[in-house]
Amino acid sequence: MIPFSPPYVDQDVIDEVVDSLKSGWITTGPKVKTLEQKIGEFVGVPNVLCVNSWTSGMMLMLRWFGVGEGDEVIVPAYTYSATALSVMNIGAVPVMVDVKDDFNIDVDKIREAITEKTKVIVPVDIAGWPCDYDAINAVVKEPAVIGKFRPANDLQQKLSRIAVMADAAHSIGAQYKGNTCGSLTDVTIFSLHAVKNVTTAEGGAIALNLPEPFDNKELYDFLRVFSLNGQTKDAFTKTKAGGWRYDIVSQGLKVNMPDVCAAIGLVQIQKYDVQLLQERRRVFEHYNQLFSRFPWAILPPYKDNATLSSCHIYALRINNISEEQRDAIIENISSRQIAVNVHFVPMPLLSLFKNKGYDIRDYPGAYQQYKGEISLPIYPQLSHEQVETVANAVIQAYDKIVC
Structure with missing residues (x-):
């Protein structure tokens, strides 16, 4: 059996987690702070806040920016549902737009979707491939777009334009025009979920990169409090002798990351650039080599x-097949004890969103990418021989189902 995406857990990870358990402190404390610093060093953004999931991180930032009832947030139709759910969960409306053939949001469609209610744009780096951030950042600074912006609070007035908050759940370690993901937009949120390139079992990391006159260190300090129910001291600080007194200064959320989870990510981020990411690229390039000779294979x-x-997902597409043929190919591959996946079912095809009036016919690009997509296993532990086994299974399944 070849699993789809097992976490990378070596003895160093185990030792770091055991160290956390033996320390007597397992919730938010020194390991979280160190992980924030290490991620910040890696992505080139000094102020990074770790939280308990990507979703809660996005909710935290939307709430901080004052997004709520009646506001609109632009998201791609082709993404995991959390992108839209984080918007809905604070009372705002996700405005879905179509994607291009690289899976990522269509910048022209963003421009068309902007209204006076638009407060935030959330581009998504599908599979670890960065969006066209120069174009997106240019759109929100166009005079006509700025003219539509209606700030509803002091923070929105301070920015004086639509905010760009990147969904970089897949793209830690990716680069866009020589710049590292995390430094490309006002806010970037990474996922540290169990299947991600760097994991803390569950978790997320918010990279703060707001322009002047914002002070990102000051914002980090506020968000640290805001992520702990608005409490001025975390539990670690309160347990120190004489440190019991605290205050509640804002109506925050409870979305902090615990140290026992940070321990996993702390080892992984220190091995990521020199080892784990290089191994993912090895697998990605091997797949490319094996599939490049087939005209029916669209390489990611x-x-x-x-x-x-960042080589998070190897999103292979099979040219000129139906959704039903794709599903049959997956069933055939699975019968060989190889786990594959699909990233993603476009949100307008899901019952929650269909029932709210989203229609897949309005997003032909999203459906076109989805109907032929098969996500193949890609992780550092995959051997050369296993990659070839997966590729051969795909090739044989195609020959049986399509030819």
């Missing part, structure tokens, strides 16, 4: 000039 975007994927 990997690198282009100074842009480079």
